Amino acid sequence: MKLYSFLLLLILIALLLVSCSESGECHSERMSLNRDWTFLRVDSATHVDEGMIVKGIFPPGAVNVALPHTPRIEPLVVNDQWQGICYYRKTFLLDKKDEEKNIFLKFEGVMNVADVWLNGKHLEKHLGGYLPFVIDITSVAHPDSVNTLVVRLDNRDNPVTGPKPLKELDFNTYGGIYRDVWLIKKAPVYIVDPVCRNKKGSGGVIVTSGNVSENSAEMIIKTHVINTRNKSADIVLKHTLISENGKAVMSGKDGGCINAGCDTIFECKMQLKNPSLWSPDSPILYTLKTGLYDGNFLADCDTTRIGIRDIKITAEGLYLNGKKIFLRGVNRHQEYPYVGYAVPDNAQYRDAYKIKEAGFDYVRASHYPPSPAFLDACDELGIFVLDAIPGWQYFGDSLFVNYMKRSARELIRRDRNHACILGWELSVNETPMPEYFMKEMNAIRTEEDPGTYTAGWIKGKYDIYIEARQHRKEVDRCIPLIVSEYGDWEYYAQNAGFNQNKWNDLLEEERTSRQPRESGEKRMLQQATNIQEAHNDNLTTNAFADGYWVMYDYNRGYANDLEYSGIMDICRLPKFSYYFFKSQRSISDLNVFAKPMIKIASFWTPGISKSVKIFSNCDEVALYLDNRLIGKKTSDKDRFSAFLKHPPFTFDVECEAPGTLTARGYYKGKEVCSDSVSTPGKAYKITLSVDTSGISPRKNDLIFVYARIIDKNGTLVNTASDRVYFKVKGNGSIVDDSPVEALGGIATILLKTGSVAGNVFVEATSGKLIKDVLNVDYK
CATH class of the missing domain: 2.60.40.10 (Immunoglobulins)
Known part of the structure; x- marks a missing residue:
């Protein structure tokens, strides 16, 4: 009896130890290195000795900075963007216990050619400014000591990475360490980073779903694990899927033996009952928690946010979760005024929020990969993204081709778990490409993310044809189509539209959609008219999505003014056309952004306001002038409005004297919103x-x-x-x-x-x- 009790006690102790071990903290760490960098721009120093700099000894003129960082604060209008060489230095301390760990540095985005030294040793030269790279510093780092990291950046024109030289480029590329930098510590057995290049289709945790319906979804979880020990390891992977309300709704495990110095991709299949499906109206996300156990030791852990949805794209359209939908969208450049690309995560979210609030459910990443934080926001807000490799009107030699192939692979690996990804634009925009190149781009997609869609601007070479409206000769209804760009060049180039003679009396600056917010009522209305005509025309095609060019005004490398075709200016203030798009989202209780809206597109100024245009998603609008009813009407019915969800409301009334206009919107017979505008007086x-x-x-x-x-x-x-x-x-x-x-x-x-x-x-x-x-x- 005593022996039985003793054995029982041992068993209980063992179970307790296992329980404590498995509930302990994960032995992988990820630490931000964004604070306390020393920065030096070469052109700001009187003497630069690189031999001393790579050892961490910077000359006078170096300053303390935090990331994200841009090498120079630029003016609002950038016509001489800084290009050159700069250095960053960061010191960090490792623990004594880190001797047993694998240590990595991860750079989310640096522009454009990066040389990295640690403790005076050159580790890597990395080309490309838009995608992350990871450096294993285990053999160079000093545990229980201060480590000195030095990064040399060169953002001058580069024939390998392209695109065109800055003086010929339609957007600026800026510079600096403009995204996050991480110090990552891993146990000897760990989950490989997504941009690992060891195996095709590998890296990190990959989550795919199949046979998706409201009743069930098949989930496949692949996990890439490496064993850096000199002996084999028996590992267990435990996966738990957490719903938005924090409830565990599915779990599973897999694993096995990994030989010494080897890596393996493990696969776990599970069935989720009654999944909540992701869509632009209901962007429901799950969190997958993956624990890697080396024996009873929680060696590594990973958290992956996913959305469960089924996408099918044919020449007839886009079917999301079995329902055909149309995506109204916009193109976006990621720059901010003054700081260029150095935009923190919260500001990335605000950009996405504005896009959703403007009535869009789709954004094209033009013409480079966006920030991971921006994609996170699109997941949360319900915005589809056409993700893109970097490039515009430039095709280089074999080194360029290899760089683009690597970019395509790393883009997919970085972003494939995002619910918001509509497809992969693996095409160098507006650039002739060899046949072999396009075939290899499609092959990379198949290797890295089978079952998804590629997109490109050459017809018939990718799953989806993306066609700028100004390039259109005729509509081909036999292929899946996205109108990639529209609304900017049509009237400016006078090559589209139904009645061009109507604009013969307008100056070129009045015809164009490139209108500054401060250009006044007439010109902002012209932009809105151009956009309305073009969007209405897009709806006559078989396109399942269109993307207006562009969301925000931006700087161009070759120009001494801003590109003003944005529906918001570079400081994110709306123009009249912003409200046109916002009015195209129908009122719905299913979407928090689909509320009743109304906007008077006028400043009601004598001699300028010749009529009143109102944007609204209501059934009827009543207009009052100084509390006197002008009229109540339904929306316009003309050739520019025939296919719109919610055409504007135009009232034939001219401003002859200062006053106040009030518009009231009616939905299903009830007043649901209103807007007022008064003639401006003297600045006070x-x-x-x-x-x-x-x-x-x-x-x-x-x-x-x-x-x-x-x-x-x-x-x-x-x-x-x-x-x-x-x-x-x-x-x-x-x-x-x-x-x-x-x-x-x-x-x-x-x-x-x-x-x-x-x-x-x-x-x-x-x-x-x-x-x-x-x-x-x-x-």
Whole structure:
């Protein structure tokens, strides 16, 4: 009996030890290295000795910076973007216990050619600025000691990575370590990073689903594991799928023996009952937690967010979860004013939020891979993304081809688990490509992510044909089609539209869709008209998606002005056309963004406002002038509106004297929204506001602060161009603290918050205008 009790006690102790081990902390670590870098631009130093720099000894002129970082704060209009060589230095301390671990550095994005040294030893030269790379520093790093990391960046024109030289390029590429950098520690047996190049279709945790319906979905989880020990390892992988409400809805495990120094891809198949399906209207996400157990030791862990959905694309259209849908979308460049590409994760989210709020469910990543944070936001908000390899109007030699093939593989590996991915644009945009190249791009997709779709601008060479409307000769209804770009060049080039003679009396700047927000009512309405005509025409084709060019105004390498075809300006302020697109989203209780909306596209100015155009998703609109009913009507019916979901409402009334217009929207017979606009008076005061767009200000953030010049009644004085002076007090700074000229009545600054939670006071003054002070709290 005593022996039995003793054995039982041993068993209980063993079970307790296993339980404690399996519930312990994961032995992999991922630490941000974004803080406390030393930065030196070569052209800012009197003498540069690279032999000393790579050892971590920087000359005078070096400054302390945080990531994301751009080498030079640029002006609002960039016509001489900085190009050259710069260096970054970072020191970090490893623990004594790290001797038994594998140590890595991961760079999410640096521009463009990176040389990396650690403790004076050159580790790697990496080409390409848009995709991540990982460096194994295990043999060079010093445990229980300070380590010195030095990165040399060269963002000058490069024939291997392309695209065209900056002076000929239609967008800027900027520079710096502009995305996150991570220090990663792994146990001897660990899950391989997604951009590992050892095996085709390998890297990280790969989640795919099949036979998807509302009743069930087959889930396949592949996990790439490597054993760096000098003996074999018996491992177990435990997978748990967590719903949005935190409930475990599915679990499974797999594993086996991995020989010494080898890597293996394990596969686990599971069946999920009654899955919640991801869609733009209902972007439901699951979290897959994967634990790698080496015996009873939790050696590594991984968290993967996924959305379960079924996509089928044919010449007839896009079928999502068995239902045919159309995706109204937009193209996007990732730059911000002043800082270029150095945009933190919260600001990436705000960009995606604005895209969704504008009425879009699809965005084309033009013409390079976007930030992982932007894709995370698209997953959450329900925005499909056509993901793209980098390139525009340039095709190089064999080294360029190899670079593009590597980019395609790494793009897919980085992004394939995102629910938002519609397809892979593995085509060098607007560039003739050899037949073999396009075949190899499709083959890479098949190796890395079978069952998904490729897209390209050469007809018949990819699964999806993406055609810019200005390139269209005729509609081919036998192939899957996306209108990749439209609305920008049509009237400017005078090669599209139904009645070009109608615009013969307009100046070129009045015909074009490239209209600054401050250009006034007539020209902003012209942009909206161009967009309406083109979008309406796209709906006559078999396209299952279209993407307006472009969401935000942006800088171009070869131009001394902004590219103004955005429906928002570069500071993310809306033009009239923004509200046209917003009106095309129907009212629905299923989508939090599908609310009733109405917008009067006018400043109601005598001599300028010849009629009143109203954008709304309502059934009827009533218009009042100074509380007097002008009329109540349904939406326009003309050739520019025939296929629109919600055509505009146009009222034939001219502004002859100052007054106030009020529009009321009716849905199913009930008033559901309204909008008012008054003739602006004399500039009287400044009022400040902060752009939050779904995320309140946080630490290490970049946020827009807007100073609106208003009259005594609170109406924006849209013609005001006063110079506004900004000051800040507290834990924050202005990215460019020069005085700002108001554009269209609004002056904008980019505010950088501090590295710890706090607040910053922003003051705006301008001449005799009443000033305003804003308290920005952030966490």
